[in-house]
Amino acid sequence: MTCTRRKLLGVVTAATVAAAQAQRPSRKVWKPKLGILARFTESNLEFAKQDGFTSIQLGVDKATLDPNMTDAQAEKVKTTIRRFGLYVSSLGATQNHIQPEAEQRNRANAGFAKVIELAGRLGVPNVATASGTIPGRPLAEQVSEIVRVYTDKYFALCQKHNVKILWEPWAGGPNIATGPVGFEALFKAFGDSPHVGLQYDPSHLVWQMMDPVQCARDFVDKIYDVHLKDTEILWPVLRKVGIHPLNNARWWRFRLPGFGSVDWKGFFTVLMEAGYQGAMNIEHEDELYYPPYSGAEFTEQFKAGYRIAHRFLRQLVPESS
DSSP states (O other), X not given: OOOXXXXXXXXXXXXXXXXXXXXXXXXXXXXXXXXXXXOSOHHHHHHHHHTTOOEXXXXXXXXXXXXXXXXXXXXXXXXXHHHHTOEEEEEEOOOOTTOSSHHHHHHHHHHHHHHHHHHHHHTOOEEEEOOOOOTTSOHHHHHHHXXXXXXXXXXXXXXXXXXXXXXXXXXXSSXXXXXXXXXXXXXXXXXXXXXXXXXEOHHHHHHTTOOHHHHHHHXXXXXXXXXXXXXXXXXXXXXXXXXXXXXXXXXXXXXOTTSSSOOHHHHHHHHHHHTOOSEEEEOOOOGGGOOOEETTEEOHHHHHHHHHHHHHHTTTSOOOO
């Protein structure tokens, strides 16, 4: 049997391609969980389930999800969540962890410790918050104090309950984790701590005139939970009044995903390339669909906003189980 040059080249080429494919690092299939933010009620969970959402972030408050609840109450909450088949990616609880006034700080630290414990009791992996801040103090001093307080007050509980503390880049809160400079300073100071990370929300970077896609790319290994919210820049207003309007004119507003300036294709490409497997929950702060709640239950117009956002996102996000 003769072996022609063409056959030999074909064998060599096939072997080369196979070797290259074998050496190429495997990439996780991008299949994130898509969900919403909500107060804990059976009605709100039922809406999430019926409308095809698979995850949820629950807000912590004394009326619907009290961190001081009994074990029996916590078990009832877990049973309800299991009944609707939803993955709770995080609990939301924001306070100033390094409040300058000692008594207020002690109360904030004790309250947040209870939230970490509640997350552990419910089997929730993350607690979303702001980093804390001491306004007017140098950045390095604030970072040092954050590291000291978290290490002293929180990390033993995080270790015990297998819970991470995640920062959302909310510049309107008690927070220095508002973008790349704060992220870099904090993560450098915390070293390789497994207890802190990001709840990434691209909308907050847009109105700060930062690049949310590049920032996500730079810190993607620290993103453990995601908020889906958009920011609309009201350019006719901004061009007239600037970013510090003397008349307090509103030059930006939060919108549903797809109604603002976030580059969703670019952002999702970053997560896709990283094989992000966590939750992405719509944070609905679009006032055109307000009010959000009647008591603790979603209003019909608020639900309509969630449905509109869901339809937009389904063009870009794969179905998940």
